[in-house]
Amino acid sequence: MNKIKNIFQKGPILPSxxxxxxxxxxxxxxxxxxxIFLGQIRADETDNKKVKAIxxxxxxxxxxxxxxxIREEIFAKYNLTCMHIHHSLGIVNAGEICLFVFTSSKxxxxxxxxxxxxxxxxKNELPIWGREIFEDESHQWKINQ
Known part of the structure; x- marks a missing residue:
C-alpha cells in the first residue's frame, strides 16, 4: 500500500x-x-441570505x-503519470478555491x-463537511451538489 498523502491544507488554495x-x-x-479541476466557493443565495464563506x-x-x-484505484484504472489533490479545511471565502485536482497522462x-x-x-465518499457562513453571520450545513 502506498504512503498516505495529506490532501488537506488550512484555508484557500492560492492561485500562486x-x-x-x-x-x-x-x-x-x-x-x-x-x-485540472478547481472548486470555487460560490456566493449562493438561500432564503434571501448570501453565502460569504464555507x-x-x-x-x-x-x-x-x-x-x-481512491488514489490507488484511479491509478489502476487509468494510465496516469501523476495525480495531485488538495482540499481546504477551515474558512474559505466566496471566490476562493477550495479543491484542486490535477491529473496528468500521456x-x-x-x-x-x-x-x-x-x-x-x-464529493461522494470522503467525510468532508462544509458549513455555509452567510453575510449576517448565520450558518447552515451545506448539501453537496
Whole structure:
C-alpha cells in the first residue's frame, strides 16, 4: 500500500500554488495532457441570505485512508503519470478555491476521465463537511451538489 498523502491544507488554495504546481510539470516531457479541476466557493443565495464563506471540516484520518484507496484505484484504472489533490479545511471565502485536482497522462482522455472520477468520489465518499457562513453571520450545513 502506498504512503498516505495529506490532501488537506488550512484555508484557500492560492492561485500562486496552482501556477507553481503546473510549472513543476514542464520538465516531465512524457506527459501529453493535464486535466485540472478547481472548486470555487460560490456566493449562493438561500432564503434571501448570501453565502460569504464555507468552513470545511473533515474526519481527517478516515478521509485520508479513503483517499489513499481512491488514489490507488484511479491509478489502476487509468494510465496516469501523476495525480495531485488538495482540499481546504477551515474558512474559505466566496471566490476562493477550495479543491484542486490535477491529473496528468500521456493522452488527454485518461487525464480527463481520471480527474472527473476523482472529483466525484471526493464529493461522494470522503467525510468532508462544509458549513455555509452567510453575510449576517448565520450558518447552515451545506448539501453537496
Amino acid at each position: 500554488f496552482i501556477a507553481e504546481s503546473i510549472a513543476k510539470h514542464s520538465t516531465k516531457t512524457g506527459i501529453g495532457a493535464h486535466q 468552513e470545511y471540516t473533515a474526519y481527517e484520518d478516515v478521509a485520508l485512508t479513503q483517499m489513499t484507496t 493522452h488527454r482522455n485518461e487525464a480527463t476521465l481520471a480527474c472527473n472520477e476523482v472529483v466525484e468520489r471526493i
